[in-house]
Amino acid sequence: MTTDGYTPISAYGLIGNLETAALVGADGSIDWCCLPYLQSPSVFGALLDVENGGHFRIQPAEPFESSQRYEARTNVLRTDFETDAGSARLTDFMPILSADPAAPFAQPWVFRKVECTDGRVPLDVDFRPRFDYARGRTTVESLNGEIVARGNGEHLSLSTDAALQTDGVSASGVDRLEAGDVRWHTVQYGQRKRPESVDPETLLARVREYWHNWTHDCRTVATGACPFEGPHHALVERSELVLKLLMHHRTGAIAAAPTTSLPELIGGTRNWDYRFSWIRDAAFTIQALNKLGHTRESRDYFDWCLDVIHTESETFQPFQPMFGLHGDTEITEETLDHLSGYRGSAPVRIGNAARNQLQLDVFGELVHALYETCQYGETITETSWETISDVVEYVCTLWDKRDAGMWEVRSDPEQFVHSKVMCWVALDRGIEIARAHDFDAPIGHWASVRSDVREAVIEQGFSDATNSFGRSFESPELLDAAALRIPLVGFLPIDDDRVQGTIDAIRDRLTTEEGLVYRYEGRDGIAGGEGAFLLCSFWLVDCLAMSGDLREAEALFETIVEYASPLGLFSEEVIPQTGELLGNYPQAFSHLGLINSVLYLQAGEEGVPKPDLDGVSSHPPSAT
Missing domain, CATH: 2.70.98.50 (putative glycoside hydrolase family protein from bacillus halodurans)
Structure with missing residues (x-):
């Protein structure tokens, strides 16, 4: 024990x-x-x-x-x-x-x-x-x-x-x-x-x-037919309840996890404080909550995102990637050297220095989150649009900068492929929203920049040697599981040869014998290794389901959920050979990944080639 x-x-x-x-x-x-x-x-x-x-x-x-x-x-x-x-x-x-x-x-x-x-x-x-x-x-x-x-x-x-x-x-x-x-x-x-x-x-x-009344009712969720009905319903329901526990009832913010410093490898130093809310989670969360019928929580969360990044200044102020659950911005990282750490895994950290990083992908996640709210009938106010428009304009000025990426590396910034893809998403969804709602926007300029971003990703982010999109423009031969999101956000269609090559390369070089996926190759400024990343593993399920490989997608999904705790809870990572859970626990990202993967599997079983997941996974590439 x-x-x-x-x-x-x-x-x-x-x-x-x-x-x-x-x-x-x-x-x-x-x-x-x-x-x-x-x-x-x-x-x-x-x-x-x-x-x-x-x-x-x-x-x-x-x-x-x-x-x-x-x-x-x-x-x-x-x-x-x-x-x-x-x-x-x-x-x-x-x-x-x-x-x-x-x-x-x-x-x-x-x-x-x-x-x-x-x-x-x-x-x-x-x-x-x-x-x-x-x-x-x-x-x-x-x-x-x-x-x-x-x-x-x-x-x-x-x-x-x-x-x-x-x-x-x-x-x-x-x-x-x-x-x-x-x-x-x-x-x-x-x-x-x-x-x-x-x-x-x-x-x-x-x-x-309270919990009985809050948990989704299969008879009333979404359009009246529960999209999660089937063999995985109980797992979705537990994930739903976990997400609610991580929501702050007053602000709508959702913590990434309730813990700090649970290690990504026993005895290692990759120990982080996750008791904060990341803007990156917005689109994933809004989709999952809306599909479960929790429209109020979805709107509250997005309103919180807008509130914490809104500025009264006439000049747009770039926002940090994560905030405290009460909207606080001061998240100073320090170590607690008097604590030995879980099973000797030190240092124990409180606060998180990633709040000072430039992470370009969060801009795309935020704009896409607004796009998500549109799909569920929410009204976009002029004030909300002004904020989002400022974000898109800001992306136009810095999309070609180096950043720390979604994995928050502590090595030198790079031109991360996933960051560029999400800049494209910010521009693409901004254009879609402006056109659909007749908002004032420099659509021609945005479309031109969107085309530049797309060209840069395809020319500098794809490696002929690996037949795959890579980690960064500097190292396209190194793999990053975040490239699995390229078809999921509609940057390229799932049947594009480059997308299929990327999926194959990741399965060959980042996937364990059990089928679980590691995050990336290359250095990140932190010593030591880590376990397989559960969210990346769910992304592979999604890509396989979209590709029509439903049997493989279902088999991988069943493999992943075997690593759940006896209560159906997931941490951030797992050691595939032993089944030991690692990282902060329970992890919102992992549970969001599970919910979204069930949607893909359900769509695949119904014979839908591109499941209607409101943009997170099926949004077609706009003309460039």
């Missing part, structure tokens, strides 16, 4: 309240939770330092086996324990503050219900918070029937039915349960005591109702 005391990434479930989230291990331990917000310092951080990070563990005091599952169509997590003497069930959830205006609290709570379902089970309870990523001193004491932890100018309270002893830094004890016994353990941030009016069972019922 554990390696060097660390729980495998795949053995965690996620709960949350749309402001923050927590990872709960199959051993009953909350090993990651930042309070009060997702970007706040951790209070429980054993995920990144099992000895010093802090946890809240509830598990049998005797040898046990355990399993986890979510209650159907919810993010309520159950962990079932089996011992020789009996069985017990742990139910974890967080109330959705924004959905319950009658709730007598305004700060996040974690509720943990334990019930003995058979025989007798002594439970080891260990409450060990560590404020500010365990940087500061934390004290824990018993006060008026509550367990109160203080540190970093904050406090956390534990209301519990169990008799726990405190030693100044933790509260622990063995709670002996027999069949039928129920215990509630409630963690409250910034509040001293659970109000008498709060009934945990009532809150649990409300949380269940």
Whole structure:
């Protein structure tokens, strides 16, 4: 179950309240939770330092086996324990503050219900918070029937039915349960005591109702026929629920993941903070949400994107590729050297220096996101168009610059092929929107630049030696899985020989024996290797499905989903040979990739040569 005391990434479930989230291990331990917000310092951080990070563990005091599952169509997590003497069930959830205006609290709570379902089970309870990523001193004491932890100018309270002893830094004890016994353990941030009016069972019922009402209804989604109906429906539904947990209910922003510094290779240094929202995710997210029927969330997310890049200045101000979930722009990267890192993978990073990079592809993603909203009947305001028009104009001035690319390399900037393709997308979709809605725009100029971009990509980004589009103009002989997006965004049709050559080259040189795809060849400024990238693997599924190779596409899809955690969650990467999940978890990109791939497979089964995916994958190249 554990390696060097660390729980495998795949053995965690996620709960949350749309402001923050927590990872709960199959051993009953909350090993990651930042309070009060997702970007706040951790209070429980054993995920990144099992000895010093802090946890809240509830598990049998005797040898046990355990399993986890979510209650159907919810993010309520159950962990079932089996011992020789009996069985017990742990139910974890967080109330959705924004959905319950009658709730007598305004700060996040974690509720943990334990019930003995058979025989007798002594439970080891260990409450060990560590404020500010365990940087500061934390004290824990018993006060008026509550367990109160203080540190970093904050406090956390534990209301519990169990008799726990405190030693100044933790509260622990063995709670002996027999069949039928129920215990509630409630963690409250910034509040001293659970109000008498709060009934945990009532809150649990409300949380269940919230998730049931939010999860897409197959009878009403999209046009009335669920596009996800079929053998993969349950995976889509779980991905949908994961994405919702990563959405901030007030701003509409979506975090790339709820964690920081889970390594891309055990013992390596590729450890990044993903608790931010990337503009790059916009088009992927809007398509998935709309297809699932969540039009309000889709619009909220796009409005957030426009809000954070909007400027009152008469001169367009280039925007950074990622933002905090509250729209904050200061995301300074620093290392936490006092934490050992997951299984010794250091450094542990908070913040992300990529916010200072030029990443040209984000401009195309943003304009394409607006194009996506058009396909679902959203009205584009003049103000929105002015912002997008400024973005397109800006692309005209810098499309030929070197950048860090979508993979955010920390080596010297290059002329990345994918970045250029997405500049083409910005111009192409800008022209389409202007024409369709009769907006004022210099269409002739944009079309001319679009033609220049296209010519540059074809002449400098394609290698005759590899018969493939490459990583960059400087190194066209090196491969980049991002080139799989060339047909998906409509830069070239799927049956173009150069596209098919690119798919073949990537399958030959970037694909594992299992069929999973690595990101790219060449240096990126960071030492060490990484696992296969799940999103790239889903892109290959999409390309195969579009090519008509449906049997291969379905086989690869089935291979990929075999790497899901027992709860149906995906991290960023995986070691194909062992199935070990790597990188931040669960990862929005991976779950978005799954949802979109199901759409491609469904379209292929229905015999649609170019699935109607509203531009992300089937938009035909415009005349140049």
